Amino acid sequence: MNNMGQQHTPIALHRVTFTYAGATEPALRNVTLTVPAGQICAVIGRAGAGKSTLCALCAGFVPHFFRGRLDGDASVDGLAIATHPIAELVRHVALVGSNAFSQISGARFTVYDEVAFGLENLGVPREEMIARVEWALQALGIDHLRDRSPYALSGGQQQRMVIAAALAMRPPVLALDEPTAQLDPPAMAELADVLRALSRQGMTILVAEHRLEWVADVAERVVALDRGAVLADGAPADVLTDPRLCERGIGWTRPTKIAAQARTDGRWPPNRPLPITVADLVAGLRAIATGQHPASAQDGAIDSTGVQPTSVQRMTHSTEPIVTLDEVHFTYPTGVEALRGASLAVRRGERIALVGRNGAGKSTLVRHLNGLLRPSRGRALVNGIDTRTTTVARCARHVGVVFQDVRNQLFARTVRDEIRFGPQNLGFAPEKVEALTETAIDALDLRDVVNEHPYDLPPARRRLVAVAAVLAMDTALLVLDEPTAGLDNASIDVLARLIDDLATRQRSVLVVSHDLDFCYETLDRVVLMRDGRIALDKRFAELDRAQMEALDSDVGLPITLRLRYVNP
Structure with a gap:
């Protein structure tokens, strides 16, 4: 790996403070951090604690791209960050941000060429480039996608692709910001194995992550940030059991x-x-x-885990489901067959987890629930009406969807205006619009930021704004695609309370998620997708051993179920 034999401290920060241009408070406060060669150092903390800023600093994006005032000394692989441009630092450190879609170059037409793009720009010899790309594709489990368009991948597949592109660069230092946000559990385990192997070869890895269980499994050291300052720094067994993590809202595994x-x-x-x-x-x-x-x-x-699946059935068996999918097939124009006869019914008051591997067809199925996609074969009914005979606008009165990339759903100047837009667009009376808006603001704990621009908020709170905006539309079914991605424990608790409240009011929630523990603790029914089909549809409380084995073989099991599964 480039430069790994040189005697530089890979990451060296001394009393670093950084304040974004226009901000009144520092994002990083007096941070001192030295990460030696070959160490996997995880950074944890609540949303807005400074984790992403720390990763961006180590890659030079702070202060060269994200402008602001930088005080203190910061270097990566022996180069002073403040005085070396990103174009030079890129040979020493690679950054994978939290949003995979925004890191696709747009200049290449296949996954293979996208992974090779950075190497081409660095002038890596062809034979070495081919070897690196092949290794990276196999390491991230996407070799079978090599000829696919980067834009024809699922969110999780895109995330694996951009990580593969960074690893192919073989940088001495790798900074990862929420790398597991859209990965399924098996892919998370595979990524952990790859990172361990790279660290043994001398690569220094800084990873900002909310999934504390994954951090506990992969990290050799954990740094906890709180409001930009170092709260704790040490061995995972010490930091992850520190009572201060609970006091500051970070939580424990x-x-x-x-x-x-x-x-x-x-x-x-x-x-x-x-x-x-x-x-x-x-x-x-x-x-x-x-x-x-x-x-x-x-x-x-x-x-004796103290955790049980949601066992109280709150639904009423209405004669007409909110949504019915009947043997739905769907093939994209590229020829990718995403759904292969999927059938699903959602009734009032249900809380459903839709799970499956990356690329299993989950997001495609979700787009059939509100008419954004229409079946190639089969039927999709919303409120009893075939989506082929109605409009997306009419479906939106019954089904509200919050997608993985919430940036495509936010466009207003303030949080309040964003939340108000949906019910206004549906033509509700002004007094109802205001009531729904205020209720959604309180339900997602956004009262303190109602006058802020959504894009001035940390990504985690931005996601809650998107949920509030769709919640305010007062639909019978709320669909959340990867809602816990990038959220801290406090924000996840807000979501859990919202889902419970909706169920008591006979409104339904369908959650697409790789966070199996959240699903088990918050939802009633689990639907497993495999290769575009429904492989399992059962209430959590009614799963038998064979069904648990089927779930385990695809995506794993929630921790509580796993404990029972391995009962000696």
């Missing part, structure tokens, strides 16, 4: 929370450290169950 509750209940020995990974949790629970900690051993210890 689910295994840590489960064990902490078990300790409170007398089921986890006070002298046994709290675990941060599922493997450590399982080991601890097994030790307790087999009597290695007899004072705490109790029957059923491995089931």
Whole structure:
């Protein structure tokens, strides 16, 4: 790898403070951080804590692209960031941002050529370029997509592609901002394996991430940021169990929370450290169950997670579903067959998780729920009307959709105007428009930013604005595509409360997500897609062992189900 033999500290920040142009508060405050060669250093924190800014700084985008005042000393691979342009720094550090779509060059027509694009610009010899591209495609599991257009990929596939393009550059330093946001669980595990292998070869990896369970599994060191300042810095086992993470709204991993509750209940020995990974949790629970900690051993210890699937069915069996898909097939103009006979019915009050691997057809199915796409074969009915015979505008009165990339849905000058637009466009009376707007503002905890421009907010809160804007349309069905991507635990709790409230009012929610734990803890019914078909459709509380095995083989299991699945 380029420059890895040189004796430079890959990342060296000393008392760094950065304030964006026009901002009144610093995004980074007096940050001192030294990351040695070959270390995987994870950065965690609430939305707006400074994680993305830190990654951008290490790649030189701060201050050369994102303007502002930079104080302190910052260098990457021995180069002072403030005095070296991005064009020079790019040979030393690669940055993968949180939005994959925005990083596609638009200059290449296939995935293969897109991954090679950066190498071409650096003048890498052809034979070496081919070898690097082949390795990167295989490492990220997208070799079968090599001839596909970058714009014909699912969100998760695009994310894997841009990571592959960065890895092909073989930089001494790699900065990743929310790299797992749109990845399915198997792809997350594959990425972790790739990063570990690269770190063993000497690559320094800085990764900003909200998925604490993934951080616990892959990171060698964790830095917690709070309002731009370093709150904690150390080994994952120490930082991820630090009580201050809960006090500041960052939270703990689910295994840590489960064990902490078990300790409170007398089921986890006070002298046994709290675990941060599922493997450590399982080991601890097994030790307790087999009597290695007899004072705490109790029957059923491995089931004492304190988490149950939503078991109260809140739906009324109306004669007409809100949406019905009947043997829907859909083929894109490129020839990609995305749906192959998918059937689904959504009734009032249901809370549904739509899960599956990247490219399984989830987002394509979602676009049939409000008429944005119409079946090549089969029928899609919204409020009993075939989408072929109506308009998207009429479907929007019944089905509201928040897509993965919320930037395509935000265009107003203020948060309040953004939320107000939907009900106004549907022709509601002025008093109803205002009532729906104010209700949505409070439901998504946006009262403090109602007069801000949506694009002046951190991406996580921007996502909540998009949810509020669709919520205010007062549809019978709210569809959320990857709603927890990039959200911190506090924002995820806001979403969970919203979904529960909607169900009590007989409004339905369908969530497309790779966050299996959120789905299990918040939703009633799980629908698994595989190769454009519905492979499983069952309530979480009714899954038998064979169905759990089917779910596990495709996307894995929520932590609580996995604990029961491995019960010794």
